[in-house]
Amino acid sequence: MLQPLRLALVLALTLASGAAAQAQPAMGARVERQRSVTITSTPAEPLPVIHVAAGAPTLLLFSAPIQRKTLTFDESRIRVLDAGERSVIVQPVVDLREGERQEMGVFFADGRAPARAAFVLVTVPAEVDSRIDVRRSEPPSPACPSTAQTLTPRPEDFVLLGFVKEAGVTTSIRKDMGDSAQGLELQPTVSFRGAGWILADVKFMNSPDHPAWTPQEATFAGRLGAPRRARFIMEKQGPILPGERGRVLAVMEIPETETDLVFTLEVRGDGGRRLTIQDVRFPKLASEDAR
Known part of the structure; x- marks a missing residue:
């Protein structure tokens, strides 16, 4: 029969190992991450890529108000769980297939360039974006015009x-x-x-x-x-x-x-x-x- 002190020590070690096991992510689970992206200002630039998964909603926070009615996406593949003045929560119906790229876009309310934010949604095994802070590229300062903008005399x-x-x-x-x-x-x-x-x-x-x-x-x-x-x-x-x-x-x-x-x-x-x-x-x- 175990002594009370030894029994208490065994129970403590068992509980500690169980808690540690619960704290570790399960094998093959996606890592959640939060990051910022800057939307493109010209059509030639590639769209920002957002990692989404069926089991984890992704929150997009915009730096300026958006026009919710202008949201475009494939409703058969993507769900919009909520859309606010500056936010959109998205989640794929199921994990997107390997190589599948779903585009989603929305217009800003102020009409300032760049007027539209567009993204490519993909699913990857290793990670999922839980939060994306969406930034707009700033136009060049009018106080510092480039030499290319110098007016030709008339x-x-x-x-x-x-x-x-x-x-x-x-x-x-x-x-x-x-x-x-x-x-x-x-x-x-x-x-x-x-x-x-x-x-x-x-x-x-x-x-x-x-x-x-x-x-x-x-x-x-x-x-x-x-x-x-x-x-x-x-x-x-x-x-x-x-x-x-x-x-x-x-x-x-x-x-x-x-x-x-x-x-x-x-x-x-x-x-x-x-x-x-x-x-x-x-x-x-x-x-x-x-x-």
Whole structure:
């Protein structure tokens, strides 16, 4: 006959082992998990996959109110146990077959993009989603526009900004052969003059027997006063290779006058090479009398 102390110890060990056995998941049972998903913002992105099982309801919690009447799903395969302002509880009628994918979707009430939340429901042996927090992808901040969103200037912008007024724009063409010693063959230079600005459009070719050349700055020099540095724009960034054509624009703001302007334009680059264009003429704008 067992002593009372030994009997109590045996009973305690038996109960403890039984409780531990109950705490362990049964062999082959699915693990329940809670997680978040972000719904897709473009049709090209794959839909979030939700793991469902016939024996375990899955709660979907949305970050914004939904239109319950817009729920779409296959009623022969999926049951919606409850649908609220921000939640849906779903459960398959039976476990979905291996490889079976059921789509379910619902529209948000506010209409903001992405307007619809859609999911793919599947059944897997290892786990089931007990709760899914549904998030929407945020649109890019309007305070930080990307360079791809930069607006292209339009003809009307020049008028609205005051660069072109009722006198219009005058032009002049300067023909020159360039400087053979510098290895830069100049094409006809077109000069433009508008309301408070001048612009020289310079095209040239780097001689095949000279090294690559990178223009770096431009200056306008008048008959009086020191040369003034121009705003400098290259059509193509980087060096102009031997035998390659290049194009630069030199722009400068000037006071509005009623006389012709004549400048010497100099474009300087690496290696000490420079392109000098003399007598670049900017005719005065048309007067009221001429119109």
